[in-house]
Amino acid sequence: MAALLFHLRDVPDEEAMAVRDLLAEHDLAFYETEAGRWRLAVPALWLVDESRLEEARGLIDAYQQALHERVHQEHVDARARGEAPGLWDRLRQHPAAVLMTLIALGLMLGLSLLPFLTL
Template sequence: MPVLLFRLNNVPDEEAEEVRRLLDEHGFDTYETRVGFWGLGVAAIWLRDDAQHAAAREVIDRYQQALGERVRQERHELDALGQAPTLWRRLMRHPFRVLLLTAAALAILAISVLPFLGLID
């Protein structure tokens, strides 16, 4: 019976491709499903033989552990160089976007709160 092995929701294409390649290299029999037009499906990689689930899960877990360590290392290197993304750097890089998002958040807050402030009088 097929078993869900790896969800593809919000997974970068590079990571999904690496997982596909890794599963292929280890000889696991997998197939993919897509979300579909209406978004009712599950975007995932499925394992056809549930007897291989523990081994496949171990391969993916090792990959994700290594990926996490690599990303953390890259982050530390950016921190050391003073190039890590921060709120201030994003503000300086995209001031108009930050201004628009702040204005939108304030407008939503005002629309949400104003009816209750009118009830207090």
């Protein structure tokens, strides 16, 4: 019986391709399901041989840990060089989005507190 191995929803194409290559490299038979036209199904990689689930899970976990460490180090290096955008840089790049978010938060807060303020 097949076992769900790796969800593909919101996974970058590069990472999904790397996981597919990793499974193929270790001769782990798998198949892929897509989300479908209305995005109701589960886009995922399924392991055909459930008895090798721990092996496959270990490979994916090791890959994701290495990916996390690499991306984190790249971010730390970019911040050290002053190339990573900070909070103020992001606010300056998207002032309309920030303004709309603040207005929406104010409205939600006002509507939430209105019953208590009218007591």
